[in-house]
Amino acid sequence: MEWAELQEWADQARQKRKNIRVYCCTSTGCQASNSPAVKKAMDKAVKEANLGTEVQVVSVGCMGFCGQGPIVEVENSQDPNHYRLYEQVTPEQAPSIIKGLQGEIVTATPGNPNHPFFAHQLQIVREHSGQIDPESIEEYLAVGGYQGLHHSLFEMSPEEVVQEITRSGLRGRGGAGFPTGLKWSTVAKMPPGQKYVICNADEGDPGAFMDRSVLESDPHRIIEGMAIAGYAVGADHGYIYVRAEYPLAISRLEKAIKQAKRNNVLGTQIFGSAINFSVEIRVGAGAFVCGEETALIASVSGGRGVPRPRPPYPAVVGLYGKPTLINNVETLGNIAPIITKGADWYASIGTGKSKGTKIFSLTGNVIYNGLIEVPMGITLREIVEEMGGGVPNGGQVKAVQTGGPSGGCIPADQLDISVDYESLSAAGSMMGSGGMVVMDQDTSMVGVAKYYMEFCQEESCGKCIPCRAGTVQMYDLLKKLLAEEATAADLAQLQELCDMVKATSLCGLGQTSPNPVLSTLRYFESEYQDLLQPAMSKV
Amino acid sequence: MAVTTLTIDEVDVAVEAGSTILQASQEAEIRIPVLCHLEGVSDVGACRLCLVEVEGINKLLPACVTEVSEEMKVHTNTPRLQEYRKMIVEMLFAEGNHVCAICVANENCELQDLAVEVGMDHTRFSYRFPTDRDVDVSHERFGIDRNRCVLCTRCVRVCDEIEGAHVWDVAERGEVCKVVTGLNQPWGEVDACTACGKCVDACPTGAIFRKGVTVAEMERDRAKLEFLVTAREKKEWTR
Ligand SMILES: Cc1cc2nc3c(=O)[nH]c(=O)nc-3n(C[C@H](O)[C@H](O)[C@H](O)COP(=O)(O)O)c2cc1C
Ligand code: SF4
Ligand code: SF4
Ligand code: SF4
Ligand code: FES
Ligand code: FES
Numbered sequence: 001m002e003w004a005e006l007q008e009w010a011d012q013a014r015q016k017r018k019n020i021r022v023y024c025c026t027s028t029g030c031q032a033s034n035s036p037a038v039k040k041a042m043d044k045a046v047k048e049a050n051l052g053t054e055v056q057v058v059s060v061g062c063m064g065f066c067g068q069g070p071i072v073e074v075e076n077s078q079d080p081n082h083y084r085l086y087e088q089v090t091p092e093q094a095p096s097i098i099k100g101l102q103g104e105i106v107t108a109t110p111g112n113p114n115h116p117f118f119a120h121q122l123q124i125v126r127e128h129s130g131q132i133d134p135e136s137i138e139e140y141l142a143v144g145g146y147q148g149l150h151h152s153l154f155e156m157s158p159e160e161v162v163q164e165i166t167r168s169g170l171r172g173r174g175g176a177g178f179p180t181g182l183k184w185s186t187v188a189k190m191p192p193g194q195k196y197v198i199c200n201a202d203e204g205d206p207g208a209f210m211d212r213s214v215l216e217s218d219p220h221r222i223i224e225g226m227a228i229a230g231y232a233v234g235a236d237h238g239y240i241y242v243r244a245e246y247p248l249a250i251s252r253l254e255k256a257i258k259q260a261k262r263n264n265v266l267g268t269q270i271f272g273s274a275i276n277f278s279v280e281i282r283v284g285a286g287a288f289v290c291g292e293e294t295a296l297i298a299s300v301s302g303g304r305g306v307p308r309p310r311p312p313y314p315a316v317v318g319l320y321g322k323p324t325l326i327n328n329v330e331t332l333g334n335i336a337p338i339i340t341k342g343a344d345w346y347a348s349i350g351t352g353k354s355k356g357t358k359i360f361s362l363t364g365n366v367i368y369n370g371l372i373e374v375p376m377g378i379t380l381r382e383i384v385e386e387m388g389g390g391v392p393n394g395g396q397v398k399a400v401q402t403g404g405p406s407g408g409c410i411p412a413d414q415l416d417i418s419v420d421y422e423s424l425s426a427a428g429s430m431m432g433s434g435g436m437v438v439m440d441q442d443t444s445m446v447g448v449a450k451y452y453m454e455f456c457q458e459e460s461c462g463k464c465i466p467c468r469a470g471t472v473q474m475y476d477l478l479k480k481l482l483a484e485e486a487t488a489a490d491l492a493q494l495q496e497l498c499d500m501v502k503a504t505s506l507c508g509l510g511q512t513s514p515n516p517v518l519s520t521l522r523y524f525e526s527e528y529q530d531l532l533q534p535a536m537s538k539v
Numbered sequence: 540m541a542v543t544t545l546t547i548d549e550v551d552v553a554v555e556a557g558s559t560i561l562q563a564s565q566e567a568e569i570r571i572p573v574l575c576h577l578e579g580v581s582d583v584g585a586c587r588l589c590l591v592e593v594e595g596i597n598k599l600l601p602a603c604v605t606e607v608s609e610e611m612k613v614h615t616n617t618p619r620l621q622e623y624r625k626m627i628v629e630m631l632f633a634e635g636n637h638v639c640a641i642c643v644a645n646e647n648c649e650l651q652d653l654a655v656e657v658g659m660d661h662t663r664f665s666y667r668f669p670t671d672r673d674v675d676v677s678h679e680r681f682g683i684d685r686n687r688c689v690l691c692t693r694c695v696r697v698c699d700e701i702e703g704a705h706v707w708d709v710a711e712r713g714e715v716c717k718v719v720t721g722l723n724q725p726w727g728e729v730d731a732c733t734a735c736g737k738c739v740d741a742c743p744t745g746a747i748f749r750k751g752v753t754v755a756e757m758e759r760d761r762a763k764l765e766f767l768v769t770a771r772e773k774k775e776w777t778r
Binding site for chain 2: 287289304306308309457458459460461462463464465466468469470471472473476493496497500503504505506
C-alpha cells in the first residue's frame with residue numbers, strides 16, 4: 001500500500017464520523033456501574049429523536065474519571081464550544097442528554113472538563129482513549145492509526161527506528177525504567193534468525209489498572225507498537241501475555257488482531273512490503289510473579305511461571321532460547337507517536353532523564369480517583385491535591401505510596417518532589433508500573449507495610465528460600481508488631497531480614513519485597529517504636 | 540582450551556573459560572556451600588547458599604550459575620555472606636520438621652551438614668511447622684515426607700533430565716509450595732515412575748527415603764544418648 005492509499009483510507013474513515021459524537025465509556029470501570037445499559041439507552045434516544053444522520057453514539061474506552069462513572073462525553077465537530085461531560089449517568093437520563101443537543105435542559109450530572117483532574121493531563125499513550133471505538137480499526141485509522149508503522153516500514157531502516165526510539169529517551173514503563181532504545185538495539189544486534197517480541201500485559205500490581213485500560217481503550221495502538229518493534233529488532237512474531245482477569249481487554253485485542261490481519265497491517269507482507277509480523281495472545285492465570293520477564297517467558301512457552309537467574313537476559317536467550325524483546329503495554333503505546341511526531345518532540349516532554357508522560361492509577365484517600373496521564377516532572381502535590389482534590393472531608397495527606405509492592409511511601413512533607421524515576425527512588429520509593437495510593441492521617445504505616453508483605457508472601461513463587469521463607473517471617477513479625485506483642489529484638493530481626501531478603505533473593509519480587517517496610521521505617525520509625533513491648537523499650 | 544584466570548579468596552585460579560565460579564572454586568579446593576546444586580543436572584540458582592561477592596559488582600552472585608570472567612576477584616566467605624547463609628539455613632529449619640533425632644537421614648543429611656558448616660545451633664525464626672505438608676508412602680519401595688523437603692528440586696531435575704520420566708514437579712506457590720508426583724497423584728499410582736530410585740539418591744535430606752532400608756542401616760550412636768542424659772542431669776550442653 002502506498003502512503004497516499006493509507007491517507008485515503010484514513011480520510012474515508014474520517015468521513016464516516018458524524019458531526020456529533022456521543023462517547024459512552026464501556027471499559028471495565030464504567031461497565032461495573034452499568035455503562036452498557038447507558039450506551040443502549042443513548043442509541044435508543046437518538047433513534048427516537050430521529051437524529052441518526054447527525055449523531056453517532058460511540059462505545060469508547062476509558063476516559064480516566066472512572067470513580068465518577070458511567071461517563072458520557074458529547075463532542076460536536078461543527079461547534080467546538082458544544083462540549084459536554086456527564087458523570088454517573090443513568091440509562092433514564094439518556095433522552096435528556098440527547099434533547100440537550102437541541103438546547104433543552106439536561107438532567108444528568110454535568111462534569112467539569114476544565115477540572116485540574118483533566119487540565120493537568122497530557123495524553124500521549126491515552127490520546128485516543130475515550131475518543132474512538134476500540135473495536136473498530138476504521139476509528140483507529142481515522143485518528144492517524146498505523147501511519148507510524150507505515151512510515152517505519154517505508155521511510156526508515158530498522159536501525160533508524162531503533163535510533164529514533166533511543167533519541168526519544170523513552171524508558172520502560174513496566175517498573176525498572178530501563179532505556180527502551182538500548183533494549184531494542186541489544187535485540188537488534190543479535191544475529192539474524194528467529195526473534196520474538198513480547199508485550200507484557202500481566203499487570204499484577206495491586207490497585208493498578210493502567211495497562212488494562214490502555215488495552216481496552218486502544219488495542220490497535222499496542223499492536224502497531226509491537227509491529228514497529230518487530231521491524232526494528234528483526235522479529236516476525238509477537239505475543240501479548242495478558243492475565244485472564246482481563247476478559248474485556250482480551251476480547252478487544254482478539255478483535256483488533258483479526259481486523260489488523262484482514263487489513264494487512266499484520267501478517268505476511270505488511271502493506272505489501274517484504275516484512276512479516278504476526279501477533280498471538282497468551283492468557284496467563286494471573287500470578288504477580290509472571291510479570292517478571294523470565295517467568296513470563298517460561299509461562300508463554302508452557303512451563304511453570306518461575307523466574308530464572310539472569311544473565312543470560314531475554315534479549316540474548318529468551319523465548320524458546322531465541323532473542324526476545326519484552327516491553328510493557330504502556331512502553332509500546334508510546335512507540336507510534338514517537339515515530340510519527342519524532343524523537344525531538346517526545347524528548348522535549350518531561351525531565352532530564354525521565355522523558356514523556358506516565359500513567360498513574362490514583363486511588364486511596366483522595367476525592368477524585370481514576371487514571372491520569374501526566375508529564376514527568378509534575379509534582380506529587382499537583383497530582384494529589386489538585387488533580388485528586390486532596391483527602392475527602394478535610395483530612396490530611398499522610399503519605400503517598402508509589403510503585404506498588406516494590407515501591408514505598410513518600411511522606412506528606414515531600415509532596416513537592418518531582419515525579420520522575422530519579423526523584424522517586426531518591427525518596428526511597430519508585431515509579432514502578434504506576435500505582436499511586438494516597439493515605440490520610442489515620443493510616444497505620446505499619447499496617448501498610450503488613451498489607452504489602454502479605455501480598456508478597458502470597459505471591460512469592462517459592463523457588464528461592466530467602467523470598468519464600470523470608471517474606472513469611474517478615475509478615476509474621478509485622479503481625480506481631482501490630483498485635484503489640486513484639487519487642488525491640490523483633491524489630492531488629494525485621495530489619496536484618498529486610499537486608500538479607502533484598503540482597504539474596506533471585507528475582508525482583510524478593511529483592512524489592514522489603515521496600516514497603518524499609519520506606520515506612522525510614523519516615524515513620526516512631527510508629528514501629530510505639531508498638532514495641534514493653535511500651536517504653538526503644539532500640 | 541581457552542583459560543580464564545581469576546582470584547578466589549585471594550588465591551590465583553586458572554580454569555577453562557566458561558566454567559562457573561563454583562567449578563573454579565572446586566578446582567581451587569575452596570568450599571562454597573550448596574544445596575540446590577547437584578553435579579550432573581542443570582542448575583537453578585534457587586537455594587542462594589552459594590552466593591559470593593565479586594569486586595566491582597554490587598549484587599551478590601550465585602556461584603553455581605555465574606560464569607567466571609578474566610581477572611574476576613571473588614570472595615566466598617565474607618562476614619556478610621556468612622551471616623546470610625546462616626539465616627537461610629535457619630529459615631529452612633523453621634520452615635519444616637527438622638527434628639533430626641527422629642529422622643531417617645540423621646547423620647546422612649546435607650541440610651544437617653550445612654547447619655554445622657554455617658555454625659547454626661538454633662533458629663532465631665518462628666517455627667512454621669506443623670503445616671499441611673503431607674507424607675506419601677503409597678509407593679511400594681519409597682516414601683516422601685514433605686515436612687523434611689527443602690524444595691531444592693533436585694528430585695525434579697534428576698527424574699526429568701536423567702531418568703527422563705518427569706514424575707516430579709512443583710505445585711502451588713509461596714510457603715505452601717510442594718513437590719508433587721504425577722498430576723498431584725499418590726506416588727504409587729504414577730505409571731511414569733520407573734522406581735529407579737534416582738530421586739532418593741538425589742534428595743539432600745530425609746524427605747525421600749527407601750522404605751525400611753535406611754532405618755535398618757542406621758547406626759545407633761550410644762555416646763550421643765549418654766551425652767543427652769548428662770546434658771539434662773548436669774546441665775552441661777557442650778561436650
Ligand atoms: C515480580 C515482578 C513483576 C513484574 N510485573 C510486571 C508487569 O505486570 N508488567 C510489566 O510490564 N512489567 C512487569 N515487571 C517488569 C518486567 O519484568 C520487565 O522488566 C518489563 O516488562 C520490561 O518492559 P519495559 O522495559 O517496557 O518496562 C515485573 C517485574 C517483577 C520483578
Ligand atoms: S525472589 Fe521470590 S518470586 Fe523471585 S524467584 Fe525467589 S521465590 Fe520466586
Ligand atoms: S532432613 Fe536432615 S535436617 Fe531435616 S530432620 Fe532429617 S536429618 Fe535433620
Ligand atoms: S524431596 Fe528432596 S530432592 Fe525433592 S525437592 Fe524436596 S528436598 Fe529436594
Ligand atoms: S472505565 Fe470509564 S472512565 Fe475509566
Ligand atoms: S547452589 Fe547455587 S543457588 Fe543453590
